[in-house]
Amino acid sequence: MSTTPVTLTFAAALLLSLLLKFWLATRQMRHVATHRDRVPAAFASAVTPEAHRRAADYTLAKGRFGLLTTAVGSAVLLGWTLLGGLDALNQVLLGALQPRFGDMAYQLALLAGFALIGSALDLPFELYATFRIEQRYGFNRMTPRIFITDLLKNLAVGALIGLPLAALILWIMGAAGSLWWLWAWGAWMAFNLLLLVLYPTLIAPLFNKFEPLADAALKERVQALMQRCGFAAKGLFVMDGSRRSAHANAYFTGLGAAKRVVFFDTLLQRLSPGEVEAVLAHELGHFSHRHVQKRIAGIFAFSLVGLALLGWMSGQSSFYEGLGVVPNLGAPNDALALLLFMLALPPFTFFIAPLMANLSRRHEFEADAYACAQASGQDLANALLKLHEDNATTLTPDPVYVRFYYSHPPASERLAALAESTR
Numbered sequence: 001m002s003t004t005p006v007t008l009t010f011a012a013a014l015l016l017s018l019l020l021k022f023w024l025a026t027r028q029m030r031h032v033a034t035h036r037d038r039v040p041a042a043f044a045s046a047v048t049p050e051a052h053r054r055a056a057d058y059t060l061a062k063g064r065f066g067l068l069t070t071a072v073g074s075a076v077l078l079g080w081t082l083l084g085g086l087d088a089l090n091q092v093l094l095g096a097l098q099p100r101f102g103d104m105a106y107q108l109a110l111l112a113g114f115a116l117i118g119s120a121l122d123l124p125f126e127l128y129a130t131f132r133i134e135q136r137y138g139f140n141r142m143t144p145r146i147f148i149t150d151l152l153k154n155l156a157v158g159a160l161i162g163l164p165l166a167a168l169i170l171w172i173m174g175a176a177g178s179l180w181w182l183w184a185w186g187a188w189m190a191f192n193l194l195l196l197v198l199y200p201t202l203i204a205p206l207f208n209k210f211e212p213l214a215d216a217a218l219k220e221r222v223q224a225l226m227q228r229c230g231f232a233a234k235g236l237f238v239m240d241g242s243r244r245s246a247h248a249n250a251y252f253t254g255l256g257a258a259k260r261v262v263f264f265d266t267l268l269q270r271l272s273p274g275e276v277e278a279v280l281a282h283e284l285g286h287f288s289h290r291h292v293q294k295r296i297a298g299i300f301a302f303s304l305v306g307l308a309l310l311g312w313m314s315g316q317s318s319f320y321e322g323l324g325v326v327p328n329l330g331a332p333n334d335a336l337a338l339l340l341f342m343l344a345l346p347p348f349t350f351f352i353a354p355l356m357a358n359l360s361r362r363h364e365f366e367a368d369a370y371a372c373a374q375a376s377g378q379d380l381a382n383a384l385l386k387l388h389e390d391n392a393t394t395l396t397p398d399p400v401y402v403r404f405y406y407s408h409p410p411a412s413e414r415l416a417a418l419a420e421s422t423r
């Protein structure tokens with residue numbers, strides 16, 4: 001391994017991001033532990049000391065586990081790159097497959113082999129998070145049987161969708177000349193749009209049951225709300241989220257006229273009809289403010305910049321060598337370049353996480369204000385409190401941690417803003 005500017009830049013980003021992650025996580029844990037025994041004054045009438053302590057303990061348990069996964073994840077990343085893991089995998093598959101089966105088969109095998117090894121490395125952590133942490137706090141509803149069938153279904157769906165997509169991108173990289181990244185971007189965007197359409201009707205039903213919302217009174221209420229908001233959807237569905245977890249949620253999927261509203265059964269069990277309406281009004285607020293379109297446009301722009309960068313770097317041998325891989329001489333380097341780029345990017349993009357989180361929190365405030373105008377702000381506040389308690393979300397996060405990571409404003413800020421707009 002030679003030390004090049006690429007190596008140094010990557011190592012520095014990895015080290016800096018790692019230090020920052022640990023600093024933020026320990027801040028958060030210290031803050032939550034310090035406030036564990038006292039419910040903040042604003043919540044004193046709504047939250048019991050037991051619920052508050054449970055939320056603190058859950059946050060701390062996840063925080064400790066997060067430190068471990070961050071450390072192991074960085075070690076694995078180093079293993080793949082500078083310590084030569086990807087290079088070794090590449091040499092084995094190149095020698096075994098390329099002479100007999102050709103470039104495409106070898107490259108697809110490299111992508112698939114990498115994905116399989118990565119999933120196998122993640123598996124013990126997923127098992128621990130599900131069957132230890134979530135279990136201990138009463139959230140887990142997953143049986144080992146569901147866990148295994150989910151795993152197999154994910155593998156099958158991943159192979160069925162991922163391999164043809166990978167083959168298409170690799171073909172473009174090999175055939176489209178120096179502007180391949182522009183064509184690949186087009187293909188990638190088309191694929192994402194297709195997935196938005198296919199996911200709700202073809203993929204999600206593989207994992208969950210969706211039944212039309214049966215509660216006539218609630219249905220009427222929800223439809224009246226959607227009409228008020230000028231929102232057309234193809235149907236209201238209840239999903240058996242309780243099959244896997246006690247966490248509750250509601251969401252929209254699909255595009256255009258094929259949009260569906262999906263309620264987790266856990267949400268309907270827990271919230272009153274007025275509260276469900278308020279939560280849905282908040283979701284409609286995201287649509288009314290075009291948050292979804294803005295996010296998609298942002299992802300499209302970000303992908304274009306990323307692919308242009310990859311287009312440039314994949315032609316430089318220092319990109320491969322600096323990240324611990326000897327580029328192929330008699331075979332294409334496209335799959336290698338894709339993998340290395342995917343591995344090397346996160347330590348850099350980590351530093352723009354606070355910008356994304358900030359934008360997302362602004363959108364949440366806008367959606368809350370919309371919900372106050374279209375439904376009851378008091379109901380939304382009650383629903384938020386219930387969901388916080390049910391999900392054991394801490395009410396006392398560290399302010400710096402919030403600025404960096406939180407996609408939703410902490411409960412105290414949201415409730416204060418709601419009180420302001422319902423006054």
Ligand SMILES: [Zn+2]
Binds near residue numbers: 283286363364367
């Ligand atoms: Zn929201």
